[in-house]
Amino acid sequence: MNFTKTTEQDSNYNHLEKMTVSELLTNINSEDKTVALAVEKAIPQIEILVNQIVQKLEKGGRLFYIGAGTSGRLGILDASECPPTFGVSYDLVIGLIAGGDSAIRKAVEFAEDSTTQGWKDLQNYNISEKDVVIGIAASGTTPYVISALKNCNKNQIITGCITSNHNSPLSQTAQYPVEVIVGPEFVTGSSRMKAGTAQKMTLNMITTTTMIKLEKVKGNKMVDMQLSNNKLVNRGIKMIMSELNISQKEAQNLLDKYKNVRTAIQHYNNGN
Structure with a gap:
């Protein structure tokens, strides 16, 4: 398999410590400007995945996000924003992170390396073929995520993924991969930056489009939002x-x- 981790390649910038604050901010922003264009290229993949999600949720299924580190946190963030924004149940979109809820705030060492825990975490929610599971991993190599999706595939559960490396093991595992290729990070390997931004943008697109198709928006208004403040x-x-x-x-x-x-x-x- 031809697979190169562009997310781990050397930054296009060097001697960062010698740059002024203005130079650092400007260069980070220059890199960030490329993310939306990378997401745009992935729209055909996102569209196919969203169509699958809408079909399952219309029939009473659920959407799961599963990831480690930044990827897991972003999935939980997107899931947690659906009920207040669209008035849906907290059980409709569910985010899972390697290491459990404590890992949202503090990294749990080696949690992402487990090849059994991801599937166990999904089973805690009585996962079934009614549901859709999206694995999120910038690298596309996270064992916790890949093993969970492999088990989903064995159990006729639709799988998708969001990754920033082309032809990664995760892309090869997911039935409906979304690859947003953002290239090397400003700080080499720091995938919480461009890759994380790409994940956030993609997640926004997935849930917002899905909720609109589920008639949770009228005109352009959030008519089902929770009146929580x-x-x-x-x-x-x-x-x-x-x-x-x-x-x-x-x-x-x-x-x-x-x-x-x-x-x-x-x-x-x-x-x-």
Whole structure:
């Protein structure tokens, strides 16, 4: 197999310690500007994966992210933002990280090297062929992630991945690989930088597009968002005012009564 880890190749910059703060920031930013273009090239792969996710979730399935280190944290971040943004259950999109929840804040040594724990972690959620599992690993070589996907494949569970190396072992394992090739990092091997940014952008695209196709957005508004703080309550009131062309007081009364923007609009339109 022809496989080169571009994420581990030497930075295009050297003698970083001799650069001024301005030079460091400018050069990092120059590298970051290339990430969106790399993601753009992967859109056809992302589209195929999203279509699979939508089909499974429409039939009652779930979406799992599994990763180690930065990759695991980004999956958990994206999963945790779906319920407040789209009003879905916390059981719909689930993020798992090597080493367990304690690894979110503090690295757990060698957790990513386990070839058995990833599948065990998925089994704790009674994973089945109804679900989709996306492995996230910038390197594309993380044993915890690859072994989990191999077991998913054996059990007829759809698998995808997000990686920043072409033709990696992870890409070879996933049924629907997404490869966002960002090239060498500013600090050699520091894949929390461009690769991590690429992962965040890709995850945003996957869940946002999926939730829109699951009708969790109306027009361009988050009508199913959880009203968990004053900012979101005020946003909800403005949505209702705009949609129904009514006063702020009327909109507030509707939201107070129904506790959900979509429900408030529906009841108003139905004359209830």
